[in-house]
Amino acid sequence: MKDDELKIIMRNSSPQVDSLILEHFSIDDLDPISLVSFKERVTLRYPNNGYESLSPEEFLIEIGVMRKNRTTNKVNPTKGVLLFLGKYNSIREIYPSFHMDYFNRKGNNERWTDRVATDEPAEHQMNIYNFYNIVKEKLNSVILSEFKLDDKNVRVENKQFNEAIRESFINTMAHADYDLGFPSIKIEIFDGWLRFINPGTMLISISEFVQGGISKPRNEIIMKLFRLLGESERQGFGGPQIFKSAVNNKFRIPEIYTNLESTELKLWYIDLTDSYPELTTKEKRVFECIVKAPGPISKRNIEELLNLSEYQSRKAIESLLATEKIEMVGRGSATKYIPRIGSKEMITQLQMIVSHLQQHYQ
Template identity: 25%
Template sequence: MAKLSDFAHLREHARLEAKRAQGGLPKSIWETYSAFANTEGGIILLGVDEEPDGSLKPVGISHPERLERDFWNTVNNPNRASVNILTSHDVRIDTVEGPEEPVDILVITVPRAPRELRPVFVGGNPLTGTYRRNGEGDYRCSPESYQAMVRDASASPLDTLLLDEVTTDAISPDTLASYRNMLSSLRPNHPWNELPDEDFLIKLGAAGPSAGSAGLRLTRAGLLMFGYEHEIVREFPSFFLDYREIYEEGAARWTDRITSNSGDWSGNVFEFWFRVSNRLTADLRKPFELDNNQLRVDSTPMHDAVREGLVNALIHADYLGRRPVVVQKYRNRVEFSNPGDMRVPVEVALQGGISDTRNPTLMKMFSLLAACERAGSGLDAIQRACRQAQAEPPTMHVSYDPDCTKLVVPLGTASAFADSATASGPATLATPSGERQRVLRYIEMHGPSKRIEIQEALGVGSTKAKRLLSAMVAEGLIRTEGASNQTVYLLA
């Protein structure tokens, strides 16, 4: 025989909604059904009262079979519930210990609805019958939250949409050149390196021909990745990228900040990623070790973890939402916040292996630069990095209305903030040493230099030289100009 205490532990993982059933189904059960389905799921107990202290008191139901039948008839009525997401295993009658004798209760387990079926609404009107869970209660969703769920339910990725009114003039030429230089440095034999800019943008999914109009038009992904900020906000009015360094816990202000609307740079997603990824890893400890090719290892799993967290926030953001993308770097953790709900349950995302990216074209663009994983293993890698750094596990939290997802990555012993940062200012990038310093000195003395020239000056093989130069480009120490055999390296 079950006990109500058997359900108590579920409060940590799913919501419990205790409802007393006297002669029929409570009217509020349908609001709770919608709220659970549109949030993280939960359990409804019929025949149970909740005491003021939060404890559960069994009162029982007199005709459990009839109540169960009424529930199934109603949940399958499209005029009452937009969709039935339950199986026969989700509804059952349990006998539990009562105050004096065993009583029957009805247990209804409502799962989180797949995004394709959301919003789950009741009463026939989605604008007034869509609910979500907030704390211990159900609340009617605002039109903004409703529209966000509708966007996520679409089978067509929103970032592939071609913008008929936005031409390639909205692109920052410097941003596109930087992206192409990085790609040619990391993938020198990639067939797209030789393409003209317009053909390259088409291959990348950043632009395409518009019916009835001459010239190319940008996709949403192309505008976000390469566009000027003042052009981006015409399509995405709430677009805002914000990076803050906060070295004093609880401080009212940041120590340093990068924002997309500052006006002194393009303000697009690619340049934000490039600027912030270096800042995030500038003062993480680096081990002194060599790989099999005797190239110094200047990166750790924690370096990769915070970079992955940054890219995740950018490619999963709902840029039509009202929240900004915010990255906050503290002494002991980094917090990544992006607009939009999780498209898969939080626990599934943390387990890894499943990817449901809100902006797959942006993900493709970053994947070409080896900046993110495509197999849903990014969060799994972050968890491994936290374990290796003897840090607490990463956490994810979703808030609603407006929707926002926050990932917190503790840094543990991998952080060198205590050694390199003070309250008076931000940490600075450590001075490159060894072969990196020799490369920088060579370029400083000789100007734009080809890889073969640097290779001969270092006295290393071509493979090692390619890897070293690619790493220095990714770290922002040097940059490239030209393509293929005409590529030269310059100081960043």
């Protein structure tokens, strides 16, 4: 095992390193504009907590993100609050590879139409707080333009999907291993889908993430600061919220990939069949029919439901079998078709059913 891999495993076994204080840092290493904005928003959410009368440093001590160093008797920031509200250069002193990117890759452009990067000149200190606020506004604007108009010709906001985006975005930053040099945090939007990438593996299994109820954030301070803003309400239930949004909106089921070095989440805002542009129109119709069927479905039933000829249905089914999007069950006249066993769509649907049964019938 390589030394770098051993270090990663050791960090994974002892998460929440963002709670450690930085002995040689002070409130001067935090961006005062970010701090004032954050304090004002939290004070508005908790008007009875007396935050308004506290100085910035007293406020940070009160919420537990700055603490007194028992050795030096000085007050120091934690790693988490430095990442969240810090000055960019101060952050880079502790995390030399700190970098976050947002790309709008919609359309037929070879590169991108919009970008936000922490290492480019900006009017704000590019900490987590400012990056999140800037990119969240851009995502909301782009996504809103994708949805239908109401009878007054006004775009109808899909609140459930917006919540799924917010949870995905926050998870990307709260679960990142900032000590890793690669990959950096990356948020990308394409035609029909978004991608969220962060350094570090998930600290719970994908199944536990989908079913919810288990929370093991790598950066507890960062997650706490998001909760104080009201951006993340319930720990351990972001996963079910993300997948429930896809199911309820009939979007393609999100895809998660994780290994020792990185985690990637793909979030779709188009349905399953539209997310496979390589399929012909007839193949999409047949695939959708098989996916939405309550159980295995025969070729004859597909032909009747879609008004297809035997030749048309057979060619579409052969193509879907060849690309492993569906599976055949039974033989001869009893042959029927189902979504491919082991596909993320089927696994997720089964997990959602199990989770639903656990919540309502325990």
